[in-house]
Amino acid sequence: MRKNNTFRGCEPFWANACVGENGMPDYYEYAKGFSEASNILIEAALSNSGCDHAVDIMIYPICFNMRHSVELRLKGAVVILSKLATSRQQLPEFNLEGSHDIGKIWDYLSRELNSFDARIDFFTDRLDPFIRDFADIDPTGQTFRYPYSNENIKHLTDIPTINVGVLQRVFAALELLLDYFKNFLLELNEEYALKTHTKRISRHQILKIASETPALQEWRAPAFSKFKDRIKATYNIGSKELAEVLNIVKGLYTNRFSPFAPPKLKFLTKDKIEELFKAWIFINQPEEKALKAPRASLVISDSDSMREQLAIVIEKDRRRQSIWDDLAASFSKDELADLTALYEAGNSNYAEHYPFYVEYYQAEFKDGNYRCYGGANEALVRLIKKPNTLQCMIKALFLTGQYSLADSLAEKYSHVGNLDWLQMAREGQLFIEPCETIKTNCAMRFKELVESFDS
Structure with missing residues (x-):
């Protein structure tokens, strides 16, 4: 050649x-x-x-x-x-x-x-x-x-x-x-x-329909038949597709739009989440007295002070190792998958990512097949070492409609990091559909650009 x-x-x-x-x-x-x-x-x-x-x-x-x-x-x-x-x-x-x-x-x-x-x-x-x-x-x-x-x-x-x-x-x-x-x-x-759509109805439209859907106890009332007829006429769909839509509405992992309570977390309880939170705080936010005061008063020639400081460090390392061991023994693989999924979902605007991540990490952790992290302990280490773990998990709880639990944890652990988005999350304004955000930003930038040409 x-x-x-x-x-x-x-x-x-x-x-x-x-x-x-x-x-x-x-x-x-x-x-x-x-x-x-x-x-x-x-x-x-x-x-x-x-x-x-x-x-x-x-x-x-x-x-x-x-x-x-x-x-x-x-x-x-x-x-x-x-x-x-x-x-x-x-x-x-x-x-x-x-x-x-x-x-x-x-x-x-x-x-x-x-x-x-x-x-x-x-x-x-x-x-x-x-x-x-x-x-x-x-x-x-x-x-x-x-x-x-x-x-x-x-x-x-x-x-x-x-x-x-x-x-x-x-x-x-x-x-x-x-x-x-x-x-x-x-x-x-x-x-x-995400597959939160039907043949004719998009996810965006399903969320709109969810916001208009009567509560379940009203479904036998005559008004519900009128609601169904209106939806079918508005979106040009039949009864079968409407049933698909309502089935999706029932399973939405959010209560911002839906008249139904969102599904609960797959495997986690509040106690298990707090167990991780407490470990994270111990590792990432040590008490001032335990670390800084002894160091400030340490005198090299003072053997008693040096022994005291060394004892504190040894005890700290012992407790840290104990935390790793206790956590690794405490969480099942399913709970670990749930924890990891919550963390990942905290960076998303789609509540559907949460159940997807749970299934994904269940497969990752199944039968010791840890392709991502190398083991349960490594997965926990990753969560505890991440500086934004608590914020991401609280955010994910709001995203998935676990409002009571999210509020409780946010109140209790508000001191551990920046939660300046908390009020927006409580008001349901934090998680805007990404497609809507792109449209809004485009309209704003386009208007500014056109106005700059005219000026």
């Missing part, structure tokens, strides 16, 4: 770009490269009032890179949509690799996305006018690539000028929307992986 002396690695090391299987670049990485190149060219063209780089020449690579970036981003969105669709519906066939027509790609993508989940309207409505502009002027990527079409017709004869300053502002807004759009689709993929 011929050696390529142009496209190869070399010194300096930092200048070697990772490509192919080295770094696993996908549509988005390619798209970001083209958009960044376009932005750099825009800055160059606008610098020194266009005297350094003529806009008449720079306009072509600027627009080509912009347009190609948009095409790649849309194709990346189609790939994410195809993954999403496996959980709900079969997609119509689309020749992703063979199509370069932005208009056709966008028509397919926006149509299928909007029928998949109504929340995506937020993005498709805002993106549509931007993408239509690109589709109108350069549908297949040839307008800014060559001066003439395949039919020998000159490009851009109906547009005498293109302002690079306008391009800069428009592309900044478009890039922002496309970045949030990608993040939203990826988060949507995470959400659907």
Whole structure:
């Protein structure tokens, strides 16, 4: 095979770009490269009032890179949509690799996305006018690539000028929307992986239905039949799918939305959680008198003081080892899986992660097969050494609807760390759906950007 002396690695090391299987670049990485190149060219063209780089020449690579970036981003969105669709519906066939027509790609993508989940309207409505502009002027990527079409017709004869300053502002807004759009689709993929949805009803809609569902004791009343009829009409579903929805509502690990009490913790009790909490406090927050006072008064020539200090250290180590041994003996593998799951769920906004993690760590700890930690003792060591263990577990208890237990522990152990989020958790405002957060942040940033252009 011929050696390529142009496209190869070399010194300096930092200048070697990772490509192919080295770094696993996908549509988005390619798209970001083209958009960044376009932005750099825009800055160059606008610098020194266009005297350094003529806009008449720079306009072509600027627009080509912009347009190609948009095409790649849309194709990346189609790939994410195809993954999403496996959980709900079969997609119509689309020749992703063979199509370069932005208009056709966008028509397919926006149509299928909007029928998949109504929340995506937020993005498709805002993106549509931007993408239509690109589709109108350069549908297949040839307008800014060559001066003439395949039919020998000159490009851009109906547009005498293109302002690079306008391009800069428009592309900044478009890039922002496309970045949030990608993040939203990826988060949507995470959400659907939780399987808290039916064929037609999303998790977001199920949470809304849960907030409207009457209490169980009212289900035999005539009003409940009217409620079911309204839900079926609103969401265009039948009785079978409504039964699926209500079954999911019953099992929701939260009481913020649901009329039902959330399921209890899988294996843990308050006493077992406090057992871990007390051990954590002993290891991480030693008493001042036991450690600092003797050290402050220690005199090297004072053998009695040195012996006293050494005795304190030895006793401390003995108690620490005793705690490890007692905890390892005290917790069953199922309780250990529950503890670990609570800690992990404390970093999540999805209550469904808690039962998932419990099952996952049960498998990890089954029959001594400790693939992650090497043993029960190591798993406990990890929990006790983490500086945020107590905060994460209390947060997870709020997340999973264990409000009474969470409140009790938060009150008792409020001194061990920063719980400045506690009031929001008590009011049910701490755990916002990630997809909603992305939409809100996008709307705010987009508004700020547009206003900055007008000022």
